[in-house]
Amino acid sequence: DVKVTQSSRYLVKRTGEKVFLECVQDMDHENMFWYRQDPGLGLRLIYFSYDVKMKEKGDIPEGYSVSREKKERFSLILESASTNQTSMYLCASSFGRMIFDTDLSGANVLTFGAGSRLTVL
Amino acid sequence: DQQVKQNSPSLSVQEGRISILNCDYTNSMFDYFLWYKKYPAEGPTFLISISSIKDKNEDGRFTVFLNKSAKHLSLHIVPSQPGDSAVYFCAASAFGGTGNQFYFGTGTSLTVIP
Numbered sequence: 001d002v003k004v005t006q007s008s009r010y011l012v013k014r015t016g017e018k019v020f021l022e023c024v025q026d027m028d029h030e031n032m033f034w035y036r037q038d039p040g041l042g043l044r045l046i047y048f049s050y051d052v053k054m055k056e057k058g059d060i061p062e063g064y065s066v067s068r069e070k071k072e073r074f075s076l077i078l079e080s081a082s083t084n085q086t087s088m089y090l091c092a093s094s095f096g097r098m099i100f101d102t103d104l105s106g107a108n109v110l111t112f113g114a115g116s117r118l119t120v121l
Numbered sequence: 122d123q124q125v126k127q128n129s130p131s132l133s134v135q136e137g138r139i140s141i142l143n144c145d146y147t148n149s150m151f152d153y154f155l156w157y158k159k160y161p162a163e164g165p166t167f168l169i170s171i172s173s174i175k176d177k178n179e180d181g182r183f184t185v186f187l188n189k190s191a192k193h194l195s196l197h198i199v200p201s202q203p204g205d206s207a208v209y210f211c212a213a214s215a216f217g218g219t220g221n222q223f224y225f226g227t228g229t230s231l232t233v234i235p
Binding site: 004009033035037040041042043044045048058083090092108109110112113114115117 | 127130148153155157159162163165166167170210212214222223224225226227228
């Protein structure tokens with residue numbers, strides 16, 4: 001089974017602090033993603049990475065940066081936390097390129113971690 | 122602009138009856154769709170998928186229907202059980218892109234009443 005592990009389930013930080021959220025996957029997936037989930041807004045993509053040292057902005061990258069030094073690890077960094085970054089953060093991973101999954105086995109799915117609930121005071 | 126929409130924020134259904142969750146998309150390039158289920162304080166878990174070569178896929182109590190011309194998909198749960206109470210997200214992607222990026226809807230909170 002693919003496992004995506006997020007290092008912290010719950011964090012409380014103060015405005016202006018630097019925050020690191022770590023994510024590790026153990027299935028040699030090429031792609032890794034950071035989403036945030038907010039009520040009424042669903043899951044919004046912050047950044048993703050399709051290879052080591054590669055990163056792409058998602059829909060809401062402002063105020064965030066990422067690091068992918070090793071294939072299995074993808075870190076989300078809040079350089080200076082603000083109250084509007086209070087949210088549930090979800091890391092996910094998947095295989096590199098989508099395959100034409102004719103038997104619908106779910107080969108292209110994203111596998112998510114348990115989430116990190118961040119509160120910024 | 123939201124490319125994947127779930128217009129019903131919530132749905133309540135009696136145990137044993139059918140739950141129907143709907144999802145609409147705007148991008149005609151989308152050809153692969155997923156449904157996820159999410160309990161509070163947990164990550165989403167994959168439920169079922171469908172690609173554009175099919176119009177229906179079943180897995181036990183879960184069936185997903187795809188209407189490409191209407192850009193609409195739906196998830197049917199029969200019979201509904203109290204353990205199905207969760208938030209359901211649909212997601213869409215297009216083959217051929219780098220990075221396998223999925224776009225998610227805003228979610229529908231399903232409550233199954235015992």
